[in-house]
Amino acid sequence: MSDVDGVGVGVSEREHASGPGGAAGDLGDGGSAGSGQSHRRRGQDPEDSRLAQLTGHDAFARGMWAEGLVAALATLAVAWPLTELLREKDWLVPAVLMVVLVALVGAVLRTVDAAPSVVSLGQLLVGLVGVSQIYLRDTLRWWVVPTPVTADRVGELLREAGTVLQTYAAPAPTTTGVAFLIVSVLTLTAVSVDSMGVTGRAPASAGIPLAAGFLVSVSNSGRAMEPWYFGAVAILWLVMLAQQGHRVLAAWPSTDRREAVGGDDVARSVPNYHGLTQVLGALTLVAAVLGAAVIPHLPPTFFADGLARNTQARTVGDGGAEVSFTETMDPSQDLQNQSQAPVLTYRTDAVRLEPLRVTATERWEDGRWVAPERRRSELLPAGTPIPRPDGMGQDVPAREQRVTVTGNALEVPHLALPFPPSALQLSGGGASYRFDPTDSTVVLQEPAQGYTASYLSLAGRAELPAGVGDQPADPERFDADLLTVDPVSADEVAALTEEVVGGTSNSLEAAVRIQDHLRGSDYTYSLTLAPAAEADADDPIGGFLETRQGYCVQFATAMVMMARSEGIPARMAVGFLPGEIQTDGTRKVIASDAHTWPELWIEGLGWTRFEPTPGVRSSAPPAYARQESDASASETTTTTTTRTVAPTAEPTAPPRRRACGSSCGRCCGAPRSSSWRSACS
Secondary structure, eight states: OOTTTTTTTOOOOOGGGGTTTTOOSSSHHHHHHHHHHHHHTTTTTTTHHHHHHSHHHHHHHEEEEEEEEOOOHHHHHHHHHHHHHHBBOHHHHHHHHHHHHHHHHHHHHHHHHHHTHHHHHHHHHHHHHHHHHHHHHGGTTTTBOOOOOHHHHHHHHHHHHHHHHHHHHHBBBBHHHHHHHHHHHHHHHHHHIIIIIIISSHHHHHHHHHHHHHHHTTTSSSSSOOHHHHHHHHHHHHHHHHHHHHHHHHHHTTTTTEETTEEEGGGGOOOHHHHHHHHHHHHHHHHHHHHHSSSSOOOOOOOOTTTTOOOSSEEEEEESSSSSSSSSSSOOOGGGOOOOOOEEEEEOSSOOOOOOOEEOEEEETTTTOOOOOGGGGGSSOOOOOOOTTTTTHHHHHHHEEEEEEEEEEOOOOOOOSSEEEEEEEEEEETTTTTEETTTTEEESOOOSSSEEEEEEEEGGGGGSOTTTTTTTTOOSSSSSGGGOOOOTTHHHHHHHHHHHHTOOHHHHHHHOOOOOOOOSSOOOOOOOOGGGSSTTTTOOOHHHHHOOOEEEHEEEEEEHHHHTTTTTTTEEEEEEEOOOOOOTEEEEEEEEEEEEEEEEEETEEEEEEOOOOOSGGGOOGGGSSSGGTTTSSOOGGGGGGOOOOOOOOSSOOOOOTTTTTSSOOOOOOSSOOSOOOOOOO
16 A cells, blocks of 8 residues: 555554564664565665655655644643733743744654654754743854853743742733743643654653643633633644544555455455544543533642632631732732731831832733833842932931831742832841832842831921922823823713812822822722722723722722823832731731822922821821821821731621721732732621
8 A cells, every 4th residue: 555545644654564474664763674675575776765755745644744733733722821821922922933843843854754762852952942042042152052151041030930920920920031931841842742642653642741731821820711721722632632543544454464354354444433433522521521510629729839829729827927929919819818927027116107018010901900020130239229219309308217027928029118218138148139210119039037127208298398299290201101091981080180189280289189089088998899890890990989989909099090190100009007016016917907009209209108098097198198287197097906816707896997997807908819809798
């Protein structure tokens, strides 16, 4: 039988045929030898026969191009769920390019009849070179030779990827390290799947690397997997199996091989089991679907120990005091956390307590705040002193205060300290930090159990220099996101802002009026949102302004958008309230003390904190952000409330507001989850 008789078999006759009484040729080099002996028996030159076989359909079949294409598609299908776990898609094009390149190299090497080991090694070598050219080119010598700098760069990229995957919730930012990790893993997966399923002709075994990559992808989403993710991988794997089955069955009839059963040669008629296999496949699929519906499910957990955490997996207090503080800027899952494990323990002699800030963001997308992107190139070198706050005039009266943290459970890279910081000293050998001047955030490099931080506490409004806030901000100096109003609610926000601000042209006065409006009696603090104010609503900001009911995320977001509508750059900050005083004089901060607030750019002051959230424990507005008639108001409001150790869901006594004024004792601004929806009742 010629190879054309077995259309699409993907292996030459030498791999299955043998002479009378002989054994079938080996799939490797032995097969080639057997084929050569067959040609010599027919009086043909082996080299001429080989060249003839490399033409037309036979070359396509030997290269197994169709099988290689399906294997590549299966590898890419494994990575499909990653599009929801990562914010940017910078990794997608390099990943597709490398998977396709691996498939092409394998097909070409098989076409020229290379040994299976040579095919796999060739694919691996090309994959390594390709990844190096994309991410490590500037560290290579003569474009291809790795150097010690290459190894250092690989380690740096992997550490960066590990930090992101352990500290961010989905969707996580796609840093260079994350992209390098994903593209490298997909390249190795493509080599494994092609080597096992195509070159090795064992597609069933190829399901192992496919399943491993697929489980890592879907197990970090924090919610049920969409069925089409599983369906795509399963269908492509079944196609690989079908290709192998067709190849084996079609190779049996041969002019050189005859087996008699009851006097008949089985080569005359290949049994057709298509109908039976289709029935068995359909029954298996139905059993899998029904079984998944009735078998009890364990709570989901996460391979990356941090990526896309939810309350069913690892939360604060699961076995220690450590806290995984993420930057999704949304508190809905942390609202369920009632752990009393301390996040911070510190001392301070400051009279006016400040919130402990962790990070800030200016990005608002699809009804929610998005974590900031930090590029290592924009961070100050480790050990560089913290500079004076950008935009703060030298004549602004500010007192330097100090906090000494004796217990810190926040995970790297997060660090909580009052804003704006002026100095930082970490305790413990080896601990270091880098400072991001774009948003005045400290980025911890190694764990620090304790530290001493100094910060600037601004004087009251009456003591500020004349002219503060008179000049409007220059839009050319700021990122566009800092002045962008949510387009869905822009008209409603603008109308309300004009009504509230009135005719003032001073940005500090305008900010105070917006803050006081949101703290007024027309608004109600509540962890229960109206459907129109939920993050998945068509207009969550407009819904909040209409219902005037929400918690600190909604209040802070409304002030950010109103300020931007007035031309004042604004961003959202997250961190913790000052916590509770203890009998030994220290203060303890727990997860439910998490909080959010807006920061506005005021000419003469720089980035300035405001407090639009009403409630006893949301803290009073800063002294500079009060109407002058209120300058003598108490500045220690946040120090007097005592926390209930075990709050109940339905208190019988009148509720006492907690954290940001809630009655459940849970946080109202922890930056951790993926929606505004509160799970409190």
